[in-house]
Amino acid sequence: xxxxxxxxxxxxxxxxTLFLLLATCTDCWMVNADDSLEVSHKCRGLWRECVTxxxxxxxxxxxxxxxxxxxxxxxxxxxTLMITADLLAGLALATLVLGLDCIxxxxxDPCAKLKMCYGAGVILGAGSILGLIGxxxxxxxxxxxxAMLVSHxxxxxxxxxxxxxxxxxxxxxxxxxxxxxLLTCCLY
Numbered sequence: 464x465x466x467x468x469x470x471x472x473x474x475x476x477x478x479x480t481l482f483l484l485l486a487t488c489t490d491c492w493m494v495n496a497d498d499s500l501e502v503s504h505k506c507r508g509l510w511r512e513c514v515t516x517x518x519x520x521x522x523x524x525x526x527x528x529x530x531x532x533x534x535x536x537x538x539x540x541x542x543t544l545m546i547t548a549d550l551l552a553g554l555a556l557a558t559l560v561l562g563l564d565c566i567x568x569x570x571x572d573p574c575a576k577l578k579m580c581y582g583a584g585v586i587l588g589a590g591s592i593l594g595l596i597g598x599x600x601x602x603x604x605x606x607x608x609x610a611m612l613v614s615h616x617x618x619x620x621x622x623x624x625x626x627x628x629x630x631x632x633x634x635x636x637x638x639x640x641x642x643x644x645l646l647t648c649c650l651y
Contacts, residue, residue, distance in 0.1 A: 466564040468649060469580060473559055476587055476642035480552040482635025483594050487545040490524070491626035493605045506626055509542050537604040544597030545632060551590030552639055559583035559646070584646025591639035598632035605629075 490508025504515045513524040527534065561568050562579030569575050602625050609623040 468645060469559075469563050470565070472580075472584070472642045472645040473556075473563060475638055475645070476552070476556055476559060476583075479591075479635045479638030479642060480549070480556055482631050482638065483545065483549050483552055483590075484635075486598070486628045486632035486635055487542075487549055489628045489631070491628045492541070492601055492632075493629070494624040494626045508626070508628060509538055509545070537601055541597045541601045544593045544600070548590045548594030548597065548636065548639075551586055551593065555583045555587035555590060555639075558586065580646050584643045587639050588643035588647065591636045591643055594632060594636035594639065598629055598636060602629050602633075 487509065490511050490513055491506035492509060493507040495505040495507070502517055504517055506513045506515075511524050511526045513522055515522045527538075558579055560566060562576045562583060564573075564576065569579075605623050605625060
């Protein structure tokens with residue numbers, strides 16, 4: 464039972480970590496779409512902003528000036544939290560691989576392997592919380608930006624939606640949290 468639970472937690476952690484990495488690297492955190500004419504589709508991300516012309520499918524992307532340039536707080540905080548979550552999830556995966564029962568590393572000391580799995584669960588939990596905070600922070604800021612325009616009766620014919628990168632970050636963080644719970648609470 465313990466080995467099956469470890470492998471399940473490892474599979475979930477691996478998939479969720481890949482989701483987190485993909486969410487951090489991709490650039491569709493916020494979608495601006497033109498309601499009236501549907502001429503263009505704009506995706507804003509952590510690293511650049513891309514506009515796709517809906518008529519011919521041509522996509523152009525603008526890189527942000529520099530990582531060190533002044534950026535909105537939501538971009539800086541989300542970058543920091545997502546990169547930290549990625550690093551912690553990667554460290555947890557490496558620790559978890561060494562702690563799995565099916566790996567011959569430290570085969571003669573099952574107590575140490577169990578502690579490694581538990582430690583991997585704790586690290587994965589910390590990374591999942593940081594990733595979830597980063598994803599939700601960005602999503603709330605997108606919602607507040609849209610609500611401010613609506614409250615001031617400013618209608619530009621543009622609506623804001625959460626992009627698939629934002630949803631992917633939330634899903635990856637939630638998956639890492641579930642894997643963490645499996646490793647820390649259910650393994651003993």
